Amino acid sequence: MNHFQQRAAIRIAAVSVVLASIASPASWFVAREKAEESVVSLAIEESGRLLHHYDAIELSGPDAKQHATIAAKTIVGGLFDIAEIYNASGNKLAESLTGEGNAVEAALPKHGQPAYRQASYESLALPQGQWALRVFVPLRNSATDSEAPITGYFEGVRIVPKWQEQQIFATALTVALMVGLASLLCGAALYPVVVHLSADNERKAREVLDSHISMMESLGRAIAKRDSDTGAHNYRVAWIAARIAEHMGLAGSAMQALIAGSFLHDVGKIGIPDAILLKPGKLDEAEFVIMRTHVAQGEQIVTGMGWLDGANEVVAAHHEKWDGSGYPRRLAGEAIPLAARIFAVADVFDALCSKRPYKEPMGFDAALAILEKDTGSHFDPAVMAVFRTMAAAIFKRLENSAESDSQALLEERVRQHFEH
DSSP states (O other), X not given: OOHHHHHHHHHHHHHHHHHHHHHHHHHHHHHHHHHHHHHHHHHHHHHHHHHHHTTOXXXXXXXXXXXXXXXXXXXXXXXXXXXXXXXXXXXXXXXXXXXXXXXXXXXSOOOOSOOOSSOEEEXXXXXXXXXXXXXXEEEESOSSOTTSOEEXXXXXXXXXXXXXXXXXXXXXXXXXXXXXXXXXXXXXXXXXXXXXXHHHHHHHHHHHHHHHHHHHHHHHHHHHHHSSSOTHHHHHHHHHXXXXXXXXXXXXXXXXXXXXXHHTTTGGGGGSOHHHHXXXXXXXXHHHHHHHTHHHHHHHHHTTSGGGGGGHHHHHHTTOOXXXXXXXXXXXXXXXXXXXXXXXXXXXXXXXXSOBTTBXXXXXXXXXXXXXXXXXXXXXXXXXXXXXXXXXXXXXXHTTOOXXXXXXXXXXXXXXXXXX
C-alpha cells in the first residue's frame, strides 16, 4: 500500500467512523421515538374505540358522568394504568387507576384544566426507574374533522412494562447498529473506488504532465538547434534556478513557473535571423537591437499557452538588472519578478562555468568572483546570499556532466514540483 492509499484509507475510515458515530445515535433516537409513537397511537385508537362504545364522547348530558366512569374503568387495566375523562369545560368527570397507576400518580407533573385542541403525548422518566407515556386527547364527535367542536378530554398514563421497554430498546439498538455498520461498509466499499479513480486521475495527470514536459523540451531543442549553445544549458540553468528557489521557499505554481521560464528563457531566439544569431563575432549596434527583440518574441510565444503562461515572468525579464540597466523595460530592484532575479544568477553562473564554441569554461572561484562583483548592480543581493551558500555544491554536481545527466537532474525537480 503506497502513501496515497494509506492516506485514503485513514481518511475514509475516519469519515466512516464519524458518520457512524453521528448516524447511530440519531437512528437510535428516531427508532425509539417511532416506537413510542406506535405505542401512543395504538393506545389513543383503543381508548377512542372504548369511549365511543360507552357513549363517553358527548359529555354534556345528564348521563355524562356515568358513561365517563364506566369508560374510564374499562380503559384502565388494558393499555392504560391511569384514565381521566373531562367534559368540554375541563372539569374532571371520571378517573380510574390500577395499583401501579395509583403508586406513580403523585410523581406525575401537575397541570391545569385541559384546553388543548390537538392530541399529544409526553415521555416521562419516573423516580422509581419506571418509564411512562402520558397522552392528551381532545374528544370530538367526528374522528376525522379536527375542526369539529371539542366535547371533552381524555388523558391516560401508560406505565411501559419492562418487556415492552426491552423490546423498544432492542429494536432501537438493532437499527442503530445496522446504520453504523452500513456507514462502515459504505466506507469500505468506497475505498477501492476512490483508489481506482485516484490512480486513473493520477495516470491522466501524469500523461498531461508528460505532454507538457515534452512540449517544453521540444521548444528547448528547437532553441538549441538554432543557437550556438547546447541544449544542456537549458537543463542546467533550470535546475540551478530550481535549487536556489527551493532554498528561498518557493513552491507550487511559483516554482513551476520558474522552472518552465528558466528552461524556455531564450525561446524568442527562434525568431532571430541566423545571420545575427549564429554570427561568430561581436554584434554591431543594429544587430544587437534585433537580438534584443528575442525577449518580446519569447513573451509572445509563451503567452496564452495555458500552463506556460507562468513562464512569462522569466522570459520577459531575464535580461533585466538589479540596478535598472538591463532591458527591455529597464526594471530595477524588486520591480523585477523574483523568478527572473533567481534565474539571472543561475544563468550567468552556468554561462561562466560552461564551455562554449567561443570560450573555455571558467573555474569556480573566478566565476563566483564575477557574480560577487556584480551583486547589487546586476544581481539581487538577497538571491546571491542564498546562492553563495550552495554555489560550490552546484558547481561540483554539474562539473563535467553530460547533457543526459543535466536532463535527469531537471526531470527529478519537475516530477517533484509538478506532480504534487
